[in-house]
């Protein structure tokens with residue numbers, strides 16, 4: 196899969212370099228190719244493409260957006276096996292996309308970007324890779340993702356534990372749960388998928404819950420062969436399914452951001468689901484959420500509650516106090532002896548490590564710039580002082596109820612439009628105006644302050660350290676698409692170089 200073409204030396208800048216070959220990076224590459232920008236390169240740190248869908252190999256990993264919608268609009272796949280696709284199928288889809296979109300020659304795997312520094316004289320990004328190789332590029336597209344850095348809590352004594360500890364996103368291929376005493380910390384989307392998959396073979400499982408999530412029925416089902424054949428052969432059939440899913444999800448946006456009435460219906464559905472699946476009063480009380488549905492991500496599952504009710508599974512709601520050589524001790528002093536601890540504890544979404552490696556026009560990193568302000572970017576994409584740079588899946592581009600691929604396609608088109616402009620205007624760079632970004636941030640803050648993500652009574656990865664919702668987009672994907680249709684030049688300062 197690695198390109199047979201060598202990287203060019205830094206004195207011959209690429210028109211565009213893309214960091215990352217997950218959905219965002221591949222999507223950006225596809226948009227560039229479609230816009231007629233051919234001089235680009237994809238720098239991927241791993242030895243394979245796929246991003247989160249390469250990394251999250253835990254048992255049961257599966258998407259919670261229907262497959263027909265969780266794919267590129269220009270690369271429909273009639274062969275999905277299930278309504279909600281599994282990790283191996285999505286990973287295979289992305290690997291296939293590299294070939295189908297003709298990107299293999301552009302892809303350089305094993306290339307970790309350790310620094311990208313803006314050169315105000317030559318108007319290029321000087322990019323350094325892990326092995327010391329240097330390349331340069333006029334436009335830098337950062338597609339390294341929001342959920343690629345596992346967050347592992349610092350728990351006292353964790354280093355003393357004599358058993359195995361790993362994060363859900365770093366699942367060891369050889370791990371066999373059979374006969375083991377396994378502790379899982381966390382009850383987010385990852386835990387809810389993996390615990391039911393391993394509980395039957397484990398000797399004992401302790402699930403450490405800090406906050407009970409809202410769970411509604413998943414209703415997954417296999418897509419029968421005849422239907423797949425129809426999707427393959429009847430023009431418009433797959434896009435009709437995609438369209439129906441899209442419209443349903445777009446219409447739900449207002450429930451999260453404006454009126455909470457629809458969320459009350461989701462809460463009714465969640466309580467019914469719980470009542471149907473859990474008869475034990477004590478367990479029911481333990482897993483009943485104490486915040487508004489939607490404040491955290493709503494989780495789809497048909498087997499989470501029945502798994503917690505198993506004889507060999509114990510739900511622990513007493514807070515974790517410390518870890519010993521033998522296992523976890525909770526605040527009440529209860530000891531839970533374990534062989535394995537699985538950290539299903541999420542990701543560093545708010546502070547991406549790559550941002551520390553991007554040094555802008557003022558000589559400061561993007562991470563330090565975003566520490567001083569809230570994590571923000573104009574249209575989730577551009578940051579003042581970091582010219583010719585697009586952050587894919589940047590601040591406020593996340594979604595609670597729709598497919599991220601829709602946002603990625605919009606951003607990719609925006610990036611391609613910038614690339615096209617730079618191709619036509621050789622000696623300039625585009626730097627978003629601070630006032631434009633400030634107005635945009637103020638607008639989003641006002642909208643997000645009313646949303647259930649801010650008012651629903653929970654803490655989540657949607658929020659920054661001050662409780663501001665900096666991860667999510669407050670509107671429909673249609674609105675985002677409209678606003679990112681093309682670069683609006685008045686939003687940008689056109690910077691000229693100082694080349695002698």
Ligand code: NAP
Nearest residue numbers: 257258259348381382383384385386405406492539540541
């Ligand atoms: P997450 O939603 O951030 O959940 C992390 C869990 O770990 C939470 O239950 C959290 O408790 C708990 N936790 C964190 N630190 C802890 C500590 N010190 N002590 C005890 N518990 C602690 O992470 P995730 O489950 O990996 O999911 C992240 C996101 O990835 C999802 O929201 C979703 O967007 C995506 N995802 C999607 C799918 C899918 O498509 N089905 C599957 C997996 C992941 P609190 O709630 O109290 O903070």
